[in-house]
Amino acid sequence: MLDETQARLCDERPADYSDLTALFINCTLKPSPQDSHTDTLMEMSRAIMRRNGVTIDDIRAVDHGIAPGVYPDMTEHGADADAWPELWPRVEAADIVVLGTPIWLGEKSSVCQQIIEKLYAHSGQQNNRGQYVFYGKVGGTLITGNEDGIKHCGMGILYSLQHVGFTIPPQADAGWIGEAGPGPSYGDELDDGNRAGFDNEFTRRNTTFMTWNLLHFARMLKDAGGIPAHGNSVELWREGRRFDAPNPEYR
Numbered sequence: 001m002l003d004e005t006q007a008r009l010c011d012e013r014p015a016d017y018s019d020l021t022a023l024f025i026n027c028t029l030k031p032s033p034q035d036s037h038t039d040t041l042m043e044m045s046r047a048i049m050r051r052n053g054v055t056i057d058d059i060r061a062v063d064h065g066i067a068p069g070v071y072p073d074m075t076e077h078g079a080d081a082d083a084w085p086e087l088w089p090r091v092e093a094a095d096i097v098v099l100g101t102p103i104w105l106g107e108k109s110s111v112c113q114q115i116i117e118k119l120y121a122h123s124g125q126q127n128n129r130g131q132y133v134f135y136g137k138v139g140g141t142l143i144t145g146n147e148d149g150i151k152h153c154g155m156g157i158l159y160s161l162q163h164v165g166f167t168i169p170p171q172a173d174a175g176w177i178g179e180a181g182p183g184p185s186y187g188d189e190l191d192d193g194n195r196a197g198f199d200n201e202f203t204r205r206n207t208t209f210m211t212w213n214l215l216h217f218a219r220m221l222k223d224a225g226g227i228p229a230h231g232n233s234v235e236l237w238r239e240g241r242r243f244d245a246p247n248p249e250y251r
Contacts, residue, residue, distance in 0.1 A: 017219060064083040094137065172210055
């Protein structure tokens with residue numbers, strides 16, 4: 001999966017990333033055990049992280065009975081069942097979250113939109129410094145399809161992640177699209193025995209850049225103890241907006 005340049009970059013790593021955890025959420029419409037082209041592209045990013053000692057967690061969202069809605073547990077709001085409360089601790093534990101999605105009709109998948117809505121369900125929660133709960137986490141996205149739309153989908157996904165509190169590094173998206181219309185998808189075996197997209201320099205480079213930028217920012221944030229809680233603490237804002245008596249806990 002990794003070429004010579006990607007492997008060399010891992011061997012020459014500038015820092016230790018072995019205490020980081022990355023969660024890859026695959027928003028394919030295909031339930032397991034069907035092959036997912038999106039997952040095939042995500043494997044390139046996972047391979048770089050694994051080689052750097054990062055703990056990897058994977059969720060194929062469609063395999064779980066996640067109830068639609070923007071509350072953490074939709075059984076409290078009329079749903080018969082909701083698997084999201086069981087998945088949430090894995091999101092909460094991650095330093096890095098990568099959403100992977102196919103393109104359908106020029107848009108991210110309906111499953112990807114559902115995951116964004118479930119993340120939004122937690123946007124009012126806080127960390128132990130009074131900040132929104134996603135502060136200190138970094139986010140990125142990987143996108144596959146056979147029609148144009150990588151940048152359009154990335155725009156919406158990355159906006160949504162930063163809106164709820166994720167830090168978005170430079171160039172935090174990558175993807176692959178084949179020719180417009182019916183044809184091979186990423187990772188499909190071609191007539192000559194090669195795999196579609198594997199030799200695409202643009203996709204390989206951008207996926208590498210995205211992965212390393214996620215690692216760099218996660219390392220910086222973890223080493224810094226997160227984002228400084230000055231001017232962005234919900235709890236301090238609620239304390240009567242009294243700036244004459246700051247609480248040291250939130251500095």
